[in-house]
Amino acid sequence: MTLDESIDGLEKLDSNNITAYIDEKLHKDLSELGDIMVDYVSNEMGQNGYMVTIGKPGQGCEGCSCG
Numbered sequence: 001m002t003l004d005e006s007i008d009g010l011e012k013l014d015s016n017n018i019t020a021y022i023d024e025k026l027h028k029d030l031s032e033l034g035d036i037m038v039d040y041v042s043n044e045m046g047q048n049g050y051m052v053t054i055g056k057p058g059q060g061c062e063g064c065s066c067g
Contacts, residue, residue, distance in 0.1 A: 013038070018050070030054055 010021035015038040022036075030036055034055025042048045 015039075020050075 007021045009024070011024045011027045013020045013022050013027065013036060015036065018038045018040065020038050022030075027036070037053045039051050039053070040048065041051050
C-alpha cells in the first residue's frame, strides 16, 4: 500500500510495531487460522521487505518436514 491510498473500509492491524491495514473479511478469515504477524526482514543478498505469517511456524505440519 502506498502512503496516499485510502484506508476507508480497511481494518487496522498492529504487529511488531508495524501498522498495516487489511480488508475486514480477509482479516476475520485469516485470524481463524492463527495470529497474523507482520515482520520487516532482510536477507543475505541485502533485499528488504515485509513478511506476513499466520499461525505458528510449522503449525499443521505434523509428519512432514517443514522448514
